[in-house]
Amino acid sequence: MGLKATLSKVFAAFVNVQLNKLRKNAVPLQQKTFLQLIKQAKHTEFGKAHNFAQIKTYADFKKHVPVRDYEELRGYIERVTAGEENVLWPGKPTYLTKTSGTTSGVKYIPISKESMPEHIKAARNALLSYIHETGNADFVDGKMIFLQGSPILAKKNGIDTGRLSGIVAHHVPGYLQTNRLPSYEVNCIEDWEQKVDAIVEETANADMRLISGIPPWCQMYFDRLSAKFDGKKIKDIFPNFKLYVYGGVNYEPYRSRMQDSIGFAIDTIETYPASEGFIAFQDSQKEKGLLLLVDSGIFYEFIPADEYFNENPTRVSLEDVELNKNYALVMNTNAGLWGYSIGDTVKFVSKAPYRIVVSGRIKHYISAFGEHVIGEEVEQALLSVANQEGLDIVEFTVAPQVNPDAGQLPYHEWFIEFGQQPKDIGDFALKVDKALQKKNIYYFDLIEGNILQPLIVKALKKDTFINYMRSQGKLGGQNKVPRLSNDRKIAEELKDYII
Template identity: 55%
Template sequence: MGLKSVLSRPLAAYIARQYARWQHDPIGTQQRVLRELLTQGARTAFGRDHTLAGARTAQDLARLVPVRDYEALSSYFNRVKAGEPDVLWPGKPLYLAKTSGTTSGAKYIPITPASIPNHINGARDALLHYVHRTGNSRFLDGKLMFLSGSPALETVGGIHTGRLSGIANHHVPAYLRRSQLPSYATNIIEDWETKLDRIVEETLHQPMTLISGIPPWVQMYFDRIVARAGRPVGEVFPQFDLFVYGGVNFEPYRKKLFETIGRPVDSVELFPASEGFLAFQDEPGNPGMLLLLDAGIFFEFIPAERFYEANPPRLTLAEVELDQQYAMVLSSNAGLWAYSIGDTVRFVSKYPFRVVVTGRIKHFLSAFGEHVIGEEVEQTLRDAMRRHPEVEVVEFTVAPRVSDDPAVPSRHEWLVEFAQPPHDAAAFAAALDTGLRQRNTYYDDLLAGNILAPLQLTPLPAGAFQRYMKSQGKLGGQNKVPRLSNDRGLAEGLLNTNQRAE
């Protein structure tokens, strides 16, 4: 056993004790965090505009600061980006985390001196909790691979700016840097496929013990390893025993990914975002992720079905219920105030408070009033695959198909790229329809009333999603395919891109 492995165990026990302290009083911990945030926020332009001086409670925050997203707060973010100090948080940010996906183009999320420890320590503490719970620390003695965006930074308004994963790369502890792959020279390659080929070259003959990344992009890496070596990943890397992932629901990828590995390996799920490192899986085998309540972030939760009301309820941690869908709202020491991050979560336990990520508040399908959410289609697909065990899915998305013919009902279209297709496509489509009807009463009513026809299953050729994402400049890194759309934009893009490729 190596020195890093040995030394990690007492550190893991110490960190677990630190977490246990605030978990004894999670509600009080959140109240303290909020008071500290409001005290600092009162010293900023945002605080003066919203009269935060004297505010102390969640009720004060809800009264003074409406829930807004990036676009609604863009005037403040633009001032930060221009280099103005004391706008959202005292001083200037250390970094701006650049991310895409908004109607106004790229987002620039501040990372302040106060908030950077949350991003860095969150990932560290997730691994240390795994060590503490399992006693397995041997992965620290091998090579650790983090499949991420480029660490190259630019300067915007005098502030270092780049992808969150690239920023985090600059804060990898020195004692781990020698074990880290890929190399800096490889990691800064912008073209994803070129970068992936180089990563394969660098890692193929290394003693890989930990591999981390967003599941669909890790799958691409694994596929290339298998194609190159002619053996399962688990044989190529016999010491590989820990997979760390986040960013998407793992379930649709689980079967194919582990078949590519060829043997069981442990896994740890993370909930990182440009806005903060929010939660991690603290107990192996427990799907819930522990909310980080003592990390400079105050959480509010809006019932998902009421999110678009003019004045929706904003619940604190003390008011949430199990197994309900909530949109997550943050105020933080990064200078975010009642900020909607767009993710929806469901609590699976309280005391300690653990969540699973269920989707995106904007990624839902209700073109016909059915209110289908991401978690419902992912669970539906998982159950259909259980009934058809031959099926392996690479990627999928669901869109409405509106009929122009009054005599022909509209329907949902499931666009699926199969690694292994079903033996009976019609039976598989029927299983999907049945499963979604069981989970969503609105969808069931629409089919029962012949308002909608049974879904259309559209298989896509191999590489379909990769070709589409490449055409959009979103291949690899931290980019994710939306599970649901309320329009045909993504569906038609997939179909058109792959028709041109044929």
């Protein structure tokens, strides 16, 4: 074991003591964060307009600050991006993250000098938690690859602007810089396919031990790397590769194929970073869920997902959440986002400590007939059947068909790219339909009442979703295929790929 790995174990033990305080004092830390945020922002334009000076309690806050999504907060954000000071947070932001939002087109999210360090600390602590629990630290002495966006930043009215992963690349601690790949030059390549090819060449003979990135794009990297080495498994190319770090999408639909490419069931760490703040990370290989970061400059609120579109939905802080209930996540941050609906839904799987799973997107659902099927239900139904039958799912998306052929009932249409085809796709579809009925009582009632017919699966050609994302200009980086749509925009684009 090298010096870095040895020192990392000492540091990991120290950080775990700090995390234990977080685990045991989540509600008081959230209250402390709340009061600090209000105090710091009371003289901003937003603070003055929303009577921050009179806010003493969370109940006061709810009276003065409504829940808003990006579009509803856009007026304030446009003032920030125009270079105006003291709008949402004191001064100007240090960065603006540019993201292609799934619901609002291009979005600019401010990152302040207070919030930037929290992104770095959370990513660091995710790795240190793994080291402390498992004792495995050898990856620190080898090469680590982070599949991310370009670190080249533009200026927008004097503010550095770029993708979150590209911004974070400028803040990698010095002690990791010599371990890190790809090189700055390769990382700056904008075209994703050219970039992946360059990364393959640069890393082919390196001692890769940790790889990080969202699953579909890591899979593309693995496929091209394997092709370069005549079909070898990743474990044979990188014999010391022991840890995969991911975030942004549910890993389960990709796990089987990823493990097959790697050649064994690798240890994984799930993280929950967002442009709006680093929300949670997996702090244990033994416990389910991600540890909610309650002392990182974010005060969280939660709205029961089934009330989200009500005129006056219930709105609670951490101390009043319930286990296994689907909540829309609302954030108040030390970068100046207030009552901000990030668009994600989460469930608490533990309250001692507070751990969450990401269950979907509040606007990614199907309810064309009142069923309100969410991403978590769809993924679990599909994977339960695919795993039973030993099938790999490369990627998929689901849309309602409200205008079927004459004589047919409406249905949910599933577009699936398989690693290998089911022997009987109709039988496979019926099994998935039964599994979904067990997950969602409203869907069950619609099937039983002959309002809907059972779902229909359309098998897609190899590389369909890579080609689709390329056609949309969203290949690589942090871009993800929406798993659920309540319209047929994506479905219509995929028609030409059906086998």
